[in-house]
Amino acid sequence: AKTYLTASRSFGASPQAGIVLRPLSPLSSVLGRWFPLQHQTGSYFAKFSSYVKYGSTCIGTVTLWGMIPTLWLSDAQTIKTVAAESRVFRKDVEQYETLNIYGPNLLGTEGADWKRHRRVANPAFDEATNAFVWMETVRVVNEWFAELDSKAGSDSTITIDVLEDLVQVTLFVLLSAGFGRRVSWHEDSSTEPPSGHKLAFRAAVTTTISHLLTRALTPNWIYALSARVRLPLIGPILAETRESFDALRLHMLDLISLSRAWMVGGKVSNMDAGLLRSLVEANMTEANDVHHKRLTDEELLSDIFVGHLFQTSAHSLSFAMALLALYPAVQQKIYEETLRIWPDDCPSTASSSSHKEFMPQLIFFTAYTLAVFQETIRLFPPLTRLSKIAQADTTLTAHRSIPSSSGEIQGITPFSVPVRRGSIVAIDIMALHMNPMYWGQDAEEFKPERFIDTETYRWPRDAFFGFSAGPRSCIGQRFALTENVCALASLVRSYEISVPNYLAGKPFLEQKRLLLRWKPLITTTPINCVVRLQRRMPVA
Numbered sequence: 205a206k207t208y209l210t211a212s213r214s215f216g217a218s219p220q221a222g223i224v225l226r227p228l229s230p231l232s233s234v235l236g237r238w239f240p241l242q243h244q245t246g247s248y249f250a251k252f253s254s255y256v257k258y259g260s261t262c263i264g265t266v267t268l269w270g271m272i273p274t275l276w277l278s279d280a281q282t283i284k285t286v287a288a289e290s291r292v293f294r295k296d297v298e299q300y301e302t303l304n305i306y307g308p309n310l311l312g313t314e315g316a317d318w319k320r321h322r323r324v325a326n327p328a329f330d331e332a333t334n335a336f337v338w339m340e341t342v343r344v345v346n347e348w349f350a351e352l353d354s355k356a357g358s359d360s361t362i363t364i365d366v367l368e369d370l371v372q373v374t375l376f377v378l379l380s381a382g383f384g385r386r387v388s389w390h391e392d393s394s395t396e397p398p399s400g401h402k403l404a405f406r407a408a409v410t411t412t413i414s415h416l417l418t419r420a421l422t423p424n425w426i427y428a429l430s431a432r433v434r435l436p437l438i439g440p441i442l443a444e445t446r447e448s449f450d451a452l453r454l455h456m457l458d459l460i461s462l463s464r465a466w467m468v469g470g471k472v473s474n475m476d477a478g479l480l481r482s483l484v485e486a487n488m489t490e491a492n493d494v495h496h497k498r499l500t501d502e503e504l505l506s507d508i509f510v511g512h513l514f515q516t517s518a519h520s521l522s523f524a525m526a527l528l529a530l531y532p533a534v535q536q537k538i539y540e541e542t543l544r545i546w547p548d549d550c551p552s553t554a555s556s557s558s559h560k561e562f563m564p565q566l567i568f569f570t571a572y573t574l575a576v577f578q579e580t581i582r583l584f585p586p587l588t589r590l591s592k593i594a595q596a597d598t599t600l601t602a603h604r605s606i607p608s609s610s611g612e613i614q615g616i617t618p619f620s621v622p623v624r625r626g627s628i629v630a631i632d633i634m635a636l637h638m639n640p641m642y643w644g645q646d647a648e649e650f651k652p653e654r655f656i657d658t659e660t661y662r663w664p665r666d667a668f669f670g671f672s673a674g675p676r677s678c679i680g681q682r683f684a685l686t687e688n689v690c691a692l693a694s695l696v697r698s699y700e701i702s703v704p705n706y707l708a709g710k711p712f713l714e715q716k717r718l719l720l721r722w723k724p725l726i727t728t729t730p731i732n733c734v735v736r737l738q739r740r741m742p743v744a
């Protein structure tokens with residue numbers, strides 16, 4: 205009781221909402237789905253409701269274990285300050301430990317170690333890589349479309365579990381644009397493994413995907429222990445998981461060696477562009493002495509892989525497809541936009557050079573498709589919260605407000621929030637994205653127009669935190685935007701997306717409830733996202 209009181213006294217004038225689990229603890233995300241008090245601060249489904257209840261954009265809670273004061277923020281300016289002051293507000297890297305699967309990486313490191321990773325990675329995430337991402341997305345989605353068409357019925361329709369397919373699509377893009385290893389949709393997964401390998405590449409990839417969640421949610425010490433001792437129940441699953449991750453690691457390390465050998469030999473690799481080649485190149489030009497250390501092969505591999513671990517693109521594209529099935533008028537607008545870019549048909553191949561020419565105009569030509577994707581991320585941010593630890597005593601500014609009888613936020617006044625060293629500061633991305641101060645009273649509605657500037661409206665940049673901001677923002681943002689906009693535009697150009705037959709006769713709100721369900725695992729994960737696709741006829 206005494207420690208609780210000491211912790212809660214540190215909040216100053218911020219309202220207090222009791223004891224909750226640590227914001228990013230794996231337990232809180234696994235149990236989040238079943239947490240009964242869904243409007244309670246800290247619940248994954250509370251959206252902005254607890255900030256309305258307390259009339260404040262900052263709420264204090266105390267962690268169940270450790271009694272650590274935790275401040276939850278839904279205020280754009282406060283969050284911007286926290287993200288910018290990365291020396292005062294450090295990432296809660298302890299919570300990322302299980303994501304360091306292949307070794308330390310950009311996401312799970314801090315301080316000098318993080319800087320070393322970011323310095324090597326920055327130049328690799330350039331326009332050449334994005335051009336390659338565009339080209340490979342075109343290739344992979346066309347292979348996917350061929351697969352869908354071969355399975356479609358005589359009326360050219362097919363009903364699919366979107367997530368299952370998109371996990372493969374986005375992984376194939378990553379393997380190619382990330383590792384320079386083209387995997388065809390049709391490649392046989394029963395191919396004999398090459399010498400020195402237990403699994404063929406495709407088999408290593410597919411088994412790794414199926415064990416991704418087990419690995420990411422298993423504490424490293426249990427994982428390590430399971431290699432030495434036969435653990436009851438979970439032992440065999442962990443052994444299988446280890447086998448698949450080890451098999452993929454060996455393949456990836458081969459690719460790194462190959463890339464380096466090409467570089468040393470002065471050869472132009474047939475791995476085209478791609479992150480791996482650029483990373484290997486940037487790493488080789490880094491100084492390697494007592495002060496500077498190059499990244500190891502494991503670290504390079506980990507930096508590329510961690511971007512996929514979250515499956516952010518697969519999840520966001522799934523939500524976007526479900527939303528397009530529910531909102532045909534939005535889909536029609538994307539279709540009209542794609543008719544302007546591709547008057548004849550969706551391209552089946554793209555060269556990276558043609559994309560490079562196209563890229564500067566891309567955002568302009570696909571403004572609406574991009575807005576649909578951003579609005580999807582606003583409603584379903586893959587990471588709904590981030591957590592930082594204060595390294596020094598400091599002060600933030602938040603806002604108090606009084607909701608009117610019609611629920612509108614009014615009487616907004618600033619107030620100071622003392623932050624004690626060691627406190628957790630939780631950036632509540634979902635609440636920020638639902639905050640009516642920035643997005644209006646209809647913040648929960650799907651309206652891509654919010655992301656289109658007009659002469660009288662400029663969309664609130666600081667209130668969109670889907671890719672984070674400041675020095676620790678997503679390094680793969682352009683990669684993800686290129687991939688997702690290309691995939692969405694190609695999809696809508698080729699297919700009409702609608703709700704599956706079993707939902708067709710239901711009221712709209714019921715369709716919405718059933719199609720947009722999600723669970724808070726490592727990232728916001730769609731549940732049972734099923735849509736019907738009908739091939740569009742070629743434009744006459």
Ligand code: HEM
Pocket residue numbers: 295310311322507510511512516517520581586587590669670671672675676677678679680681683684
């Ligand atoms: C829809 C897609 C994506 C979204 C919404 C997204 C979102 C985010 C967010 C919110 C962070 C901050 C995480 C934190 O502070 O803990 C982040 C970091 C990061 N993302 Fe993404 N991401 C996406 C796709 C990607 C892709 C495709 C890659 C790589 C190919 C990638 C690589 C990374 C890396 C390496 C970091 C750590 C950066 C650092 O700390 O320096 N992300 N991402």
